[in-house]
Amino acid sequence: GQQLNQSPQSMFIQEGEDVSMNCTSSSIFNTWLWYKQDPGEGPVLLIALYKAGELTSNGRLTAQFGITRKDSFLNISASIPSDVGIYFCVGRAGGTSYGKLTFGQGTILTVHP
Amino acid sequence: EPEVTQTPSHQVTQMGQEVILRCVPISNHLYFYWYRQILGQKVEFLVSFYNNEISEKSEIFDDQFSVERPDGSNFTLKIRSTKLEDSAMYFCASSKDSAYGYTFGSGTRLTVV
Numbered sequence: 001g002q003q004l005n006q007s008p009q010s011m012f013i014q015e016g017e018d019v020s021m022n023c024t025s026s027s028i029f030n031t032w033l034w035y036k037q038d039p040g041e042g043p044v045l046l047i048a049l050y051k052a053g054e055l056t057s058n059g060r061l062t063a064q065f066g067i068t069r070k071d072s073f074l075n076i077s078a079s080i081p082s083d084v085g086i087y088f089c090v091g092r093a094g095g096t097s098y099g100k101l102t103f104g105q106g107t108i109l110t111v112h113p
Numbered sequence: 114e115p116e117v118t119q120t121p122s123h124q125v126t127q128m129g130q131e132v133i134l135r136c137v138p139i140s141n142h143l144y145f146y147w148y149r150q151i152l153g154q155k156v157e158f159l160v161s162f163y164n165n166e167i168s169e170k171s172e173i174f175d176d177q178f179s180v181e182r183p184d185g186s187n188f189t190l191k192i193r194s195t196k197l198e199d200s201a202m203y204f205c206a207s208s209k210d211s212a213y214g215y216t217f218g219s220g221t222r223l224t225v226v
Contacts, residue, residue, distance in 0.1 A: 040220075041219050042117075042206075042218050042220050043156065044217070045215070048213075088155070099146070099161045099163070099168060099208075100158050100161060101146075101148075101215065103156040103157070104155065105154075106155060
């Protein structure tokens with residue numbers, strides 16, 4: 001099946017620092033999504049990317065849909081303590097798998113005040 | 114903001130017992146999904162449901178699993194004879210159409226003993 005390789009697995013940063021995480025795949029996705037999961041909660045959508053090359057921002061978050069459609073990155077600027085959580089890159093293929101999401105392994109972010 | 118509601122939040126069951134996990138999707142959404150997350154692992158797709166039928170399912174979704182939309186508001190996942198390895202967080206999700214990012218519920222933690 002389709003696999004997403006997400007890195008890094010974990011990050012420990014100081015409040016105020018910028019963060020970057022990325023995802024690569026051996027197969028093409030038509031949509032890239034970035035979700036955040038807090039402990040004991042379900043994933044919450046942060047950013048959705050629908051076109052190759054698209055760069056989208058949501059507040060301090062910026063994400064890009066790679067031109068090859070096989071990768072995406074997420075940047076968080078000026079991190080704050082509430083950014084703590086697990087960040088997942090998620091791909092959605094086309095065709096008959098249009099509705100199915102494939103999750104990356106997640107990046108655990110810890111922000112020290 | 115509209116939410117996907119899941120009940121119960123935690124279920125403990127004996128191995129071999131049947132369990133039903135319940136979800137109330139967002140009211141104007143038409144696509145419904147179940148995902149699971151084994152502790153410490155990534156979120157995995159189980160099944161998608163549209164127009165009162167399964168549109169796609171993963172290898173995990175074997176004959177022990179079934180889904181149903183018994184009325185206009187609920188969406189259920191039934192596991193007929195639970196195994197120890199079914200212990201996981203089960204997330205329900207819904208979307209307006211298959212092109213949008215999904216809204217996930219907070220999950221049901223299933224513990225099989």
